Every structure is written in structure tokens, then in C-alpha cells.
Amino acid sequence: MLDLIQNTIDGVMIGGAYALLALGFTLTFGVMRRLNLAFGAIVLCGLYAGAAAHQALGWGLLGSIAATLAVAVAAGLYVERLCFRALAESASIAAMVSSFAIWMQLEEIAALLMPRRTYAYPALSEARPWEWAGLSLRPDQLAMAAVALGAMAALGWTLRRTRFGLAARAVATAPLAARLAGIEPARIGSAMFLLACGLGGLAGALIAAVDSQVTIKFGMWAMLKGLVAMTLGGIGSIPGAVIGGLALGVIESNAQWYLGAEWRDIVAYGLLFAVLYWRRGRERPWTNS
Amino acid sequence: MDEFLIGVLSNIGLMSLLALSAWLLLVVGEISFGQQAFFALGAYAAGIATALYGWPLPLGLFAGVVVGALAGFAVAIPTMRLTGLAFAIATLAFAELMRLLLQLWVFQREVDGERLGPNAVEGFRGVRWVYDHDLSALGYLGVIWGIVVVVLAALFLCERSRIGLACRAVGADAELAEAQGLPAARLKILVATVAGGLAALGGGLYVHLATYVEPQHFSIMLGVHALAYGLIGGLGTALGPILGVVLDIGLLEALQEIARYRMIVFGGAVAVLLILRPRGLLDEALVRRLTRGKP
Numbered sequence: 001m002l003d004l005i006q007n008t009i010d011g012v013m014i015g016g017a018y019a020l021l022a023l024g025f026t027l028t029f030g031v032m033r034r035l036n037l038a039f040g041a042i043v044l045c046g047l048y049a050g051a052a053a054h055q056a057l058g059w060g061l062l063g064s065i066a067a068t069l070a071v072a073v074a075a076g077l078y079v080e081r082l083c084f085r086a087l088a089e090s091a092s093i094a095a096m097v098s099s100f101a102i103w104m105q106l107e108e109i110a111a112l113l114m115p116r117r118t119y120a121y122p123a124l125s126e127a128r129p130w131e132w133a134g135l136s137l138r139p140d141q142l143a144m145a146a147v148a149l150g151a152m153a154a155l156g157w158t159l160r161r162t163r164f165g166l167a168a169r170a171v172a173t174a175p176l177a178a179r180l181a182g183i184e185p186a187r188i189g190s191a192m193f194l195l196a197c198g199l200g201g202l203a204g205a206l207i208a209a210v211d212s213q214v215t216i217k218f219g220m221w222a223m224l225k226g227l228v229a230m231t232l233g234g235i236g237s238i239p240g241a242v243i244g245g246l247a248l249g250v251i252e253s254n255a256q257w258y259l260g261a262e263w264r265d266i267v268a269y270g271l272l273f274a275v276l277y278w279r280r281g282r283e284r285p286w287t288n289s
Numbered sequence: 290m291d292e293f294l295i296g297v298l299s300n301i302g303l304m305s306l307l308a309l310s311a312w313l314l315l316v317v318g319e320i321s322f323g324q325q326a327f328f329a330l331g332a333y334a335a336g337i338a339t340a341l342y343g344w345p346l347p348l349g350l351f352a353g354v355v356v357g358a359l360a361g362f363a364v365a366i367p368t369m370r371l372t373g374l375a376f377a378i379a380t381l382a383f384a385e386l387m388r389l390l391l392q393l394w395v396f397q398r399e400v401d402g403e404r405l406g407p408n409a410v411e412g413f414r415g416v417r418w419v420y421d422h423d424l425s426a427l428g429y430l431g432v433i434w435g436i437v438v439v440v441l442a443a444l445f446l447c448e449r450s451r452i453g454l455a456c457r458a459v460g461a462d463a464e465l466a467e468a469q470g471l472p473a474a475r476l477k478i479l480v481a482t483v484a485g486g487l488a489a490l491g492g493g494l495y496v497h498l499a500t501y502v503e504p505q506h507f508s509i510m511l512g513v514h515a516l517a518y519g520l521i522g523g524l525g526t527a528l529g530p531i532l533g534v535v536l537d538i539g540l541l542e543a544l545q546e547i548a549r550y551r552m553i554v555f556g557g558a559v560a561v562l563l564i565l566r567p568r569g570l571l572d573e574a575l576v577r578r579l580t581r582g583k584p
Contacts, residue, residue, distance in 0.1 A: 035374060036512070060461045091567035097520045098563040100513050105556025112549065123464050224385075224509070231398060265388045271383040276375055277367045 007110040007253040012142040015249025016148030018204035021226030022233065022241035024157065025198040028174040029236050030191045035094050037187050038079045038099040040223030041106035046216045047071030048110045050205060051119035061122040061209060062288050067203040069198055075106060077195030080190055103219070111216055124209035144206040149170065151202055152242060155195075159238070167191055200226070228272050295426045297542045299498055301534050302433035304518070308489030308530035309440065310484040311512070312519035317480045318460040320373075321426030323364075323380030324488045325512035327357040328388040329504070331489025333391065333407060336416040339497070340405050341398045346418050346497065353488045353493035361485015363480040372463075384512060391504040394440035412503025416496050431492050437531075440487065444527040456480060488515075521559055532570060 019041075028036050036042075050068035053059040059067065073128035083098040159165035170178035171185045178185060202220060208214040225248070230236075233244025248268060255267035309326045335353035335533050338344040344352070371411045397406035408412040419429050447453045458466040459473045467473045518533030540552045568571060 013499070029374070035377075082564075086362065086564045087567060089330055091563075094520060094563040094567035096320070097517045099560035100517055101563075103556075104552045105560075108550075108556070112553075130510035188437070194398070198445040211473045220509070226382070227378060235378075262389070262393060266386060269382045269386040271369075273379060276371060276379045276382070280370055280375075 003257060004254065006135050009115060009137065009248050010141070011133065011250030011253035012246055013138075013145045013249070014207075014253070015246035016145040016152075016226050017203045017245075018206050018229045018248050019204075020148050020151060020199050021163055021222055021244025022229035022245045023152070023238070024196040024200035024203070025226050026236060026238055026241040027192050027199070027228045028189075029230075030238070031168060031185070031192045032084065034084060034095045036079065036084070036193070036196075036224065037096055038083065038103040038106060039200055040219035040221070040227060041071050041077060041103040041110075042075040043200045043222050044110055044216070044219035045075040045106055046070075046201040047204050047208050047218060048114050048119065048123065050208070051121050051214050054120060059122075063125065063207070064122050064206045065202070068208075069201045070202070072197050072201030073194050076194050078102075079106075079192045079197075080193045085186065085190065087259045088233075103223075110219075115248065118213045118215050119165075121205075121208040121212055121213040121214050124126050124206070124272050138210075139224065144210050147206055148203070156238075164188075164191065192253065214265050228268060231272055231277055262269070290427060292426065295430050297415035297538060299426070299433055300429050302430070302437050302529075303491050303495045303498065304515070304534045304538060305437050305492070305531045306440065307488050307511070307515040308518035308522075308534050309527060310488035310491070311515040312524070312530040313480050313484040313487070314517070315519050315524055317456050317477050318463060318539070319477065319481075320377040320516065320548070321428075321484075322377050322509060322512050323381040323382075323514050324484065325507045325509070327361055327485040328495070328511070329387060329391060329395050329490035329502070329507035330360050330485075331357045331492030332502050333413060333492075334489070334552050336413055336447050337396070337495040339418040340416045341400060344401075346422075347416070347578065348492040349497075352491060353489045357489020357492070358482050358486035362478065364485070365481035369474050369478055369481075376433030381509060381512075384507070384509065388504050388507050391507075393407035402492040407569070410504065412501060412505075413496070414501045414504075415432065419497050420500070424486030429498060433498075436490065436494065438491075441527055441531075448527065452476075473526075518570050521562065522538065523569030523575070525564075525568070525571050525573040525576030529569055529571045 002029075021039075024039055024043075025036070028034065028039075049071035050064035053067040054064045057063075079099060079102050081217075083102055084095050087095045087098065097274075117217050127139040129136045129138045136215050152250040159169060167178065168191075169184045169186045170181065170183055175185050200222070204218065208218070229245040229248045230241050231244070232247055233240030233242070251271060252264050252268055256264040259267065307324060309469075310327065310330050311321055314321045314324075331353035334356040335349040338349035341347055364380070368383075370375055371379055391407065392410050394407050395409050397404045397408060402413065405415045410525070447456075455466070455471050455476055458471060459476050465472045508547050514537075516581040517531075518537065519530040520533070521536060522531065522533030523529035537555065541548070541555060542553070547554065563569070
């Protein structure tokens with residue numbers, strides 16, 4: 001029982017970061033109905049910039065996170081202009097394949113500029129784990145979950161309480177009506193795309209700061225985790241992305257503990273397949289948001 | 290012919306089969322991120338047949354195709370009712386599941402005093418049928434391209450038949466096709482089965498060329514490349530995915546000096562190409578124009 005509680009705590013912590021990655025996909029998919037396969041590579045570019053700032057300029061945690069966010073948003077702007085804005089609305093498969101090509105391109109640029117296997121990223125916290133009644137809690141993981149939660153709350157507030165959020169929800173649920181009301185779906189889409197890249201950058205920075213390092217494989221890893229978490233909670237649903245992220249974290253950490261590390265991803269993918277089958281993969285763009 | 294050229298042409302042939310497999314599903318309007326799983330199944334099944342049980346190569350390849358087609362059919366049944374992104378992610382989940390299970394799978398047998406067979410993450414070594422039977426690299430290249438040509442001919446015949454037309458109709462608008470009495474769901478299952486077999490054929494040929502495979506070769510990277518080839522070359526004809534493979538492997542392998550920057554150049558070129566031609570170089574409109582007036 002104690003194990004189960006401990007695993008669940010660990011799972012919720014990493015699940016917060018998964019939820020941010022899933023939100024990155026959901027936000028773009030909601031307004032644009034398109035999948036950005038370059039998402040992981042965008043996050044990777046940000047992380048490499050953060051690591052470079054740390055190594056070459058000696059920037060600390062906050063500076064590195066700022067560099068990560070800035071470069072992730074800049075890379076996002078590049079992808080949005082080249083792969084999404086320039087393509088007709090009907091060409092959603094072309095946009096996806098185009099973003100895949102740019103994924104390869106960005107990853108190659110990152111690998112050429114910084115060819116080492118791993119790069120140090122400033123650690124979130126060096127404090128020792130807190131022990132209580134047989135349970136342990138890492139302060140850096142708690143900080144990661146707290147920042148993720150804060151980001152999600154800020155996102156929820158933006159979508160519910162601001163004019164931008166209202167316009168975005170209008171575009172997501174009824175693009176034609178939104179256009180009639182004087183909202184430009186393309187502009188809202190771009191803004192959402194960049195916001196999603198910023199959230200992805202934040203999620204990446206949190207995970208890299210907990211691991212205190214980043215590798216070239218992070219891009220693909222982040223993309224797969226985000227996609228799986230988004231789909232688990234229901235494609236396109238904002239609360240679903242949060243629930244999916246937390247669920248993925250909890251399932252993975254329990255599977256790893258009870259079945260072994262090699263079963264961690266097998267259980268996650270098996271469950272994903274089952275959930276898709278069971279829910280018939282219905283897309284619920286931004287319902288209940 | 291020099292060895293390098295033979296190697297490049299062999300690779301183009303193998304990848305063409307995988308790209309055709311992804312293209313077939315694109316024709317009926319489905320995106321698959323998971324054709325690499327059937328490629329892997331074909332490689333393992335054909336390799337086991339020839340290396341562990343001494344089957345001749347054609348029979349081994351056939352066994353691979355059967356396994357791939359059965360798997361394609363088995364995956365299509367539950368995923369058929371999914372559409373769009375959900376289908377794509379379900380195929381991705383299946384393929385990753387397959388890859389991770391292959392990483393755990395050990396199935397070894399003593400052959401001539403040597404333990405052979407899939408050995409989890411270590412991979413599957415010693416699939417030496419081609420070398421044991423003194424088939425030259427050029428000869429094997431002929432085998433690969435012979436098969437590719439036969440497959441292409443079969444696909445062209447299908448394209449002109451009622452079934453090909455029905456597939457195009459389903460791809461253009463599945464609901465409309467269904468309203469006109471076409472069995473859209475059954476057609477998609479049929480296509481997914483054939484696509485599984487085709488990918489497995491490519492995998493079977495691949496393992497006999499490389500003599501060695503490991504689960505890591507069959508990551509999502511391979512599957513998305515296969516998907517991209519169809520869209521770069523064009524969705525209008527079965528030559529499209531082959532053109533995509535030739536452009537990627539052929540052109541870029543030829544330009545070895547810029548190999549370091551190949552993905553930077555190629556990635557950007559693909560993005561620009563898709564802006565100009567969102568359904569690829571040989572898209573439906575171009576193919577129609579070129580074949581106008583012919584039966």
C-alpha cells in the first residue's frame with residue numbers, strides 16, 4: 001500500500017510535466033485541427049539554448065529557463081510560418097508531414113551545433129528528499145509539479161477570462177461563426193501555436209532541470225509523451241490533456257515498480273490502444289473548457 | 290556496377306515497399322504512423338524461417354508476408370472505426386508496443402553448433418541465406434527490384450479496376466462513398482491487410498540484405514519517413530512513393546560531401562515543396578492530365 005502511494009505521488013509529479021506537453025498539442029489541435037510533429041524538436045531547441053546559456057555564459061536556473069522559452073517560441077514561429085500558415089486549410093496531412101520534415105531539420109541543426117551526448121542543465125533544487133512515514137518526496141519534483149500546476153491555472157484563466165481566450169474558444173468550437181464575429185482564425189491560431197510552444201518549453205525546462213541534463217533524444221521523447229497523454233485524456237479536450245498527463249504519470253510509475261522498467265512504456269502504449277478502442281477515438285475539441 | 294551504387298539501389302527498393310505500404314493507406318484516407326511494425330514483423334518472420342528452420346528464401350519471404358498481412362488485418366479490425374488523428378495514434382501505439390515487445394523477445398535455436406534467433410535488445414543476427422547460397426549483391430538487387438516491379442504492376446492493375454476506383458472514392462470522402470453503397474469499412478480493412486503484407490515483404494528482403502536487425506531499427510522515425518515519401522512523391526500514382534524514396538535516399542546519398550547537412554537541406558526543401566504541392570509532386574491532378582484519353 002505504501003508502495004502504491006509512493007508511486008502515485010511520483011507519478012503525479014512527472015504527470016504535471018506530461019500534462020503541459022499534452023496541452024501543447026491540444027492547444028494547436030483545438031484551434032488549427034492540425035498536428036504539429038515538430039513540437040518535440042521545438043522544445044529540444046529551447047532546451048539546447050538553455051543548456052548553452054548555462055555552459056557558455058554561466059546563466060543560472062531562471063536565465064536558462066528564459067532562454068529555453070525564448071528559443072522555443074522563436075522556433076515555433078519558424079515552424080508555424082513555414083509548415084502551417086503557408087499551407088491551405090484543407091492540406092492538414094501536408095502540414096503534418098511538413099512539420100515532420102522540419103523536426104528532422106531542427107534536430108540536425110541542434111546536433112551539429114552541440115554534438116555532445118549530454119549537456120548540463122541547471123538543477124531545480126539540490127535539497128535532499130523529505131521523508132515522512134516511510135514516504136519520500138523530492139523537493140525539485142514538487143517544485144516541478146507546482147510550476148506546472150501554476151502554468152495550467154494561468155492558461156485556464158487566460159482561456160476563460162480574457163478576450164483572447166474567448167476568441168480562441170470561439171475559433172475552436174465554431175470557426176465560421178468566429179470569423180463572422182470579426183475574429184481572424186489565422187491570427188488566433190498563430191498566437192495559440194506560440195503559446196503552446198512556450199508551454200512545451202516550460203515543460204521541457206522543468207524536466208531537464210529535475211534531471212539536470214538534456215540529450216538529443218529529448219525531442220522525440222517529449223513528442224511521444226505529449227501525444228500519448230493527450231490521447232489518453234481524449235483528443236482535443238483541455239481538461240482531458242491534464243487528466244491524461246497525470247494518468248500517464250501514475251500508470252507509468254506503478255508499472256515500473258510492479259512489473260519492471262522495461263514494462264513502463266509497454267503498459268502505457270497498451271492502455272492507449274485500449275482507450276482509443278473503447279472511446280472510439282472521438283475527438284472532443286475543447287469541450288468543457 | 291560498384292558496390293556503393295548496388296547498396297543504394299537495394300535500399301531504395303526496400304524502402305519503396307514500406308513507402309508503398311503507407312501510401313496505400315493514404316489513398317483510402319488514413320494516416321498510419323505504424324507501418325514500420327509490419328516491416329519488423331516481416332523481417333523477424335522471414336529471418337526465423339530461413340535462418341532457424343532452413344526454409345528457402347522465397348518460402349521465408351512468403352511466411353513474412355503472411356505474418357505481416359495477418360497482423361495488418363488483426364490491427365485493422367479494432368482500429369477501423371477510428372478516423373483521422375485517432376487512427377494515426379492507434380497505429381503508433383501498436384508499432385511502439387511491437388518494438389518494445391521485440392526488445393523482450395528471446396527465441397533461439399541451435400543451428401550448426403551456433404545459437405541463432407531473436408535475442409531481445411541484442412537483436413537478431415546471422416540471417417545469412419543470401420551469402421550461404423552465393424547470391425551476389427547484384428543478384429539480390431535483381432531479386433529486390435523484380436519484386437518491386439511485380440508489386441507496382443499489380444498496383445497499377447488494381448488502380449484501373451473497380452476496386453481501385455472504390456478505394457479512391459473512399460479516400461476522397463468515406464461517408465459519401467458509403468452512401469453510394471461502397472463497403473468503406475471492409476475496403477479499408479482489405480487495404481490495411483495488403484499494406485501489412487507489403488511492408489512485411491520489404492522487411493523480409495531487408496533482413497536478408499543486412500543479415501542483422503534489432504528492434505531499435507523500427508522506431509517511429511522509420512514509419513514517418515515512409516509516410517513522408519508518399520506525400521513528397523505524390524498521392525496520385527503508385528510511382529509517387531517510389532519517387533519520394535529516390536529523392537531522399539538517392540539524391541542525398543549521391544551528395545556525400547554535404548551529408549552532414551543533408552537533413553537541414555532536405556527538411557527545408559520538403560517543407561517548401563509541400564507549400565507548392567500539398568499532395569506531392571505526382572498528385573492526382575497531374576496524373577489525370579498525363580493519362581487523359583487513355584483507358
